[in-house]
Amino acid sequence: xxxxxxxxxxxxxxxxEYIEGQLAPGSPIxxxxxxxxxxxxxxxxxxxKLFEVYDRIAMGAIGHPGDIERLRMAAIELASTEGxxxxxxxxxxxxxxxxxxxxxxxxxxxxxxxxxxxxxxxxAEVGARPEDDLFLRVEYDGEIASNGATYARARQDFAVxxxxxxxxxxxxxxxxxxxxxxxxxxxxxxSALDAWxxxxxxxxxxxxxxxxxxxxxxxxxxxxxxxxxxEAAVLERDSSRPIRYRSLADKELRSIISR
Amino acid sequence: xxxxxxGFDQNFSGAADDDFxxxxxxxxxxxxAVIGSMPQNSRQQQTWQPTEATTIxxxxxxxxxxxxxxxxxxxxxxxxxxxxxxxLEIDSHSIMAIAGVxxxxxxxxxxxxxxxxxxxxxxxxEMSVDxxxxxxxxxxxxxxxxxxxxxxxxxxxxxxxxxxxKPEARLYFYDAMGAQFEATDYAAxxxxxxxxxxxxxxxxxxxxxRLHKLSEQEAVSLALRALDTAAESDTATAGVDRSxxxxxxxxxxxxxxxxxxxxNKIAAVFKExxx
Numbered sequence: 001x002x003x004x005x006x007x008x009x010x011x012x013x014x015x016x017e018y019i020e021g022q023l024a025p026g027s028p029i030x031x032x033x034x035x036x037x038x039x040x041x042x043x044x045x046x047x048x049k050l051f052e053v054y055d056r057i058a059m060g061a062i063g064h065p066g067d068i069e070r071l072r073m074a075a076i077e078l079a080s081t082e083g084x085x086x087x088x089x090x091x092x093x094x095x096x097x098x099x100x101x102x103x104x105x106x107x108x109x110x111x112x113x114x115x116x117x118x119x120x121x122x123x124a125e126v127g128a129r130p131e132d133d134l135f136l137r138v139e140y141d142g143e144i145a146s147n148g149a150t151y152a153r154a155r156q157d158f159a160v161x162x163x164x165x166x167x168x169x170x171x172x173x174x175x176x177x178x179x180x181x182x183x184x185x186x187x188x189x190x191s192a193l194d195a196w197x198x199x200x201x202x203x204x205x206x207x208x209x210x211x212x213x214x215x216x217x218x219x220x221x222x223x224x225x226x227x228x229x230x231e232a233a234v235l236e237r238d239s240s241r242p243i244r245y246r247s248l249a250d251k252e253l254r255s256i257i258s259r
Numbered sequence: 260x261x262x263x264x265x266g267f268d269q270n271f272s273g274a275a276d277d278d279f280x281x282x283x284x285x286x287x288x289x290x291x292a293v294i295g296s297m298p299q300n301s302r303q304q305q306t307w308q309p310t311e312a313t314t315i316x317x318x319x320x321x322x323x324x325x326x327x328x329x330x331x332x333x334x335x336x337x338x339x340x341x342x343x344x345x346x347l348e349i350d351s352h353s354i355m356a357i358a359g360v361x362x363x364x365x366x367x368x369x370x371x372x373x374x375x376x377x378x379x380x381x382x383x384x385e386m387s388v389d390x391x392x393x394x395x396x397x398x399x400x401x402x403x404x405x406x407x408x409x410x411x412x413x414x415x416x417x418x419x420x421x422x423x424x425k426p427e428a429r430l431y432f433y434d435a436m437g438a439q440f441e442a443t444d445y446a447a448x449x450x451x452x453x454x455x456x457x458x459x460x461x462x463x464x465x466x467x468x469r470l471h472k473l474s475e476q477e478a479v480s481l482a483l484r485a486l487d488t489a490a491e492s493d494t495a496t497a498g499v500d501r502s503x504x505x506x507x508x509x510x511x512x513x514x515x516x517x518x519x520x521x522x523n524k525i526a527a528v529f530k531e532x533x534x
Contacts, residue, residue: 052380076380077282084279084373085288243376 011112019140020164022118026062028162028171028199031124033133033181034188037244038124038235041192043200043228050233052245054079055088056126057096058235060161063119063140071101071117088242093125097136097144106142116140122161126235126244130181135159157181160195167202170211171195186256189232193257197221225257279374280398289370292401311358312495313345314451316485317416317430318459318470319444320478323513324418324428326354327482329451329490330505331497332361341497346508350375351516352420353391358449359413359435363405367398367413388421392431392439399437406435414448418512428512444470451489451496458485475511479520480532482509487533499529 029042029049040050040060050060053075061068078100083091101121109116117140125134135147137159149155158179160171179191197220201212212220232248283289312333317326332340346356347368355371357364374394378386386394395417405411417431417439431439432446440446444463447455462481463470473481483499486507490498499506506529509520 048383051383054380073381076377080279080373080377080380081283081286081288084283084369 008112012110015109015112015116016141019116019118023063023120023140024163025203026120026161026163028160028167028196028203029060029062029122030171030175030192030195030199031060031122031135031159031161032175032179032183032188032192032195033124033126033130033135033157034183034185035130035181035237036185036234037237038126038133039185039188039192040124040233041189041196042231043193043196043224044231045228048231050231050247052233052247053096053123054083054091055242056235056244057091057093057123058233058245059121059123061119061121062161062163063117063121067117067119068121071105071119071121074104075101075123093123093134093136097123097138101138102142102144104142105138105140109141120161122159124159124235126237128237128239130157130237131155133157133181137161158195160199162199163203166208167199170202170208171199174198174211185234186258189253189256190258192232193221193225193230194218197224200224230254278394279377280370280401282377283370290405292404311412311414311449312493313358313449314447314455314486314489314493314496315345315356315358315416315449316447316452316455316459316482317356317418317442317445318463318478318482319428319430320470320473320475322475322478323420323511324354324430325478325482325509325511326356326416326418327486327507327509328356329486329497329507330500331495333495336494338497341500341503341505344508346510347372348510348517349391352422352512354418354510354512354517355395356416356418356448357413358415358452360411363402363411364413364415367395367402367415370398371395387423388419388429391419392417392429396433396437396439399433399435403436416446416448420512420514420516422514426514449496451486451493454489454492455485458488476528479509479525479528483507483525483529483533499533501534 027042027044031038031040040058042049051072053059075096078096079091105117108114119140121138123136127133137145147156147159158175160168162168162171175195194217197217201220202208229250230253232253234246236244280289284291313329315328317324326346328345330341330343331338332343346354349355349372355368371394375386402411412435414435415433419429421427421429430442430446432442432448433439445459487498490496506522506525509525511518
């Protein structure tokens with residue numbers, strides 16, 4: 001089959017379709033750079049989706065738990081050995097993703113007799129200033145999307161992850177208009193929850209091309225918050241402590257959520 | 260289908276034998292844990308000389324555990340450095356204070372610090388206090404080959420706060436082979452420790468207050484006096500350098516975490532209670 005280029009392309013297309021289908025119900029994750037750090041927010045109650053990778057690096061992921069686990073372990077191993085042999089300052093998310101994770105995910109995806117990684121991941125590295133924050137979304141095929149400026153759009157101080165492309169696009173459209181990098185923690189939490197709600201509504205609604213109405217977002221958010229737990233974590237910008245990752249308890253956030 | 264590029268094996272991760280030191284060894288970043296033999300060519304039977312030229316002390320007081328260390332680093336009868344920091348923070352609630360060969364000791368502290376973080380990140384839970392104590396013990400045991408060859412002896416003290424089962428400060432001391440001993444009240448290590456142990460025993464038994472009842476001010480004053488006493492007879496202990504204004508490192512572990520006493524505070528206590 002490999003000898004015939006058309007068959008290979010077809011096999012890859014099938015594989016893409018299969019993986020997209022598997023990832024489609026994944027609960028969205030929003031990561032927002034704000035004044036004091038980077039905030040990760042998602043809702044869910046089954047399994048943990050946000051993880052500490054290294055001193056200034058965290059990740060969120062959807063997909064198969066086994067694949068997430070293997071890539072998470074690999075990322076921690078690479079960062080930890082780098083941090084140990086050189087220094088924590090030499091651990092870089094850019095290198096970790098571009099040189100280590102992405103090539104491996106790409107070859108797993110394209111070698112059609114072996115299993116691909118069934119996961120989509122969002123990494124963030126907190127910088128000294130909001131302008132230095134780095135967000136990288138890594139697809140199952142090794143494709144990387146960063147928050148940096150491109151021809152088509154300005155730099156973003158946030159990144160999102162969701163099951164479908166429409167869901168991602170509308171979450172991004174919302175945050176582009178609502179979110180400012182100098183936002184306070186309270187404002188960032190509320191924007192992140194709204195973005196999550198939009199992403200989640202889109203997963204259920206399917207083909208919508210426009211942002212839902214404000215009160216529909218608020219209502220959906222209210223409904224979801226009453227049944228599932230908030231999972232959140234921050235990477236603190238404050239450099240007085242080396243380890244910036246802190247997971248936030250559901251209770252901590254409930255009190256600052258605006259009605 | 261080559262997933263081995265990422266360097267993780269296909270076995271279950273998180274097994275007890277796959278801790279951070281073994282990961283480092285797999286990648287060739289840490290010396291292997293082999294028990295070395297005594298040098299064969301030496302004519303006379305070499306006796307192992309302990310060379311832990313320093314003084315470290317730790318005791319429990321009303322505010323947690325106080326850990327203090329002088330700042331002198333020596334090589335034989337030469338003073339190499341007068342600002343060495345031998346009281347090292349391993350995580351938010353743990354301190355390892357070291358007596359012994361600095362190169363090995365600092366490396367060991369570094370491995371331990373990274374091991375605990377690696378464990379937390381991969382296993383998604385904090386290591387228990389017993390696990391941390393055991394991890395240090397294993398590092399000492401792995402290092403024993405070097406100790407037998409006459410290099411790299413390390414005899415640390417480990418102070419931590421157990422926030423879990425029964426919240427309390429815990430204090431451990433070790434021997435060079437890795438045996439761990441939990442101290443009820445105090446521990447001391449290094450060449451100046453006999454004098455310090457004498458003082459702490461005396462204070463704890465016949466002093467005005469038991470050690471665990473001391474206030475922070477009293478504890479700091481006792482630590483400074485003990486180090487000064489150790490330095491009086493032990494040339495490898497600096498005590499307090501009055502002219503250079505170099506004070507010992509004093510850290511306190513409590514429920515809230517680790518506090519490093521600022522130099523001006525130590526200087527004030529020193530001036531009032533010791534000098």
